[in-house]
Amino acid sequence: RKFWDGTGGSNGALEHYEDEKTKGNEFPLVVKLGTITPSGADVYSYANDENDMVLDPKLAEHLAHWGIDVMQMEKSDKTLAEMEVDLNKNHSWSKILEADKELKAVREAGAVGLVNLGNSCYMNSALQLLASIPEFEGRYQ
Numbered sequence: 001r002k003f004w005d006g007t008g009g010s011n012g013a014l015e016h017y018e019d020e021k022t023k024g025n026e027f028p029l030v031v032k033l034g035t036i037t038p039s040g041a042d043v044y045s046y047a048n049d050e051n052d053m054v055l056d057p058k059l060a061e062h063l064a065h066w067g068i069d070v071m072q073m074e075k076s077d078k079t080l081a082e083m084e085v086d087l088n089k090n091h092s093w094s095k096i097l098e099a100d101k102e103l104k105a106v107r108e109a110g111a112v113g114l115v116n117l118g119n120s121c122y123m124n125s126a127l128q129l130l131a132s133i134p135e136f137e138g139r140y141q
Helices: 012-022 059-065 080-090 121-131 134-140
Strands: 029-031 043-045 052-054
Antiparallel strands (some): 043 052
8 A cells, every 4th residue: 555655555455445346345354465474464444434454353264265374374574563663763753854955953942843753743833833922922931
């Protein structure tokens, strides 16, 4: 599945699901084949009420229908969780670039926010907006 930035897979599973759905077939579960082991696999549901990773308690039974014996499978690909960890570890969250040029750091009152933890940018933006309101700035300066 392609990520928001265009990286990732080819979107083949999603396109197949959408094609089948137009024919009246609703088969929302997808298994990342390289992650199948005796203890489980990455399973994603395209169903409208889920659209997320899911646990399939009958995974071995479902895969056996297709001739896949989970007891014989070995992991050969990264799980989505492992890929996400790699992305977060290797992404430069705190570096600000514009047109491939580093910007000059500003370190004055009202211009410095919180360090982005990978999920705190929205909170940081809201706090910077609040800090720009004169009444708020006067109260907490």
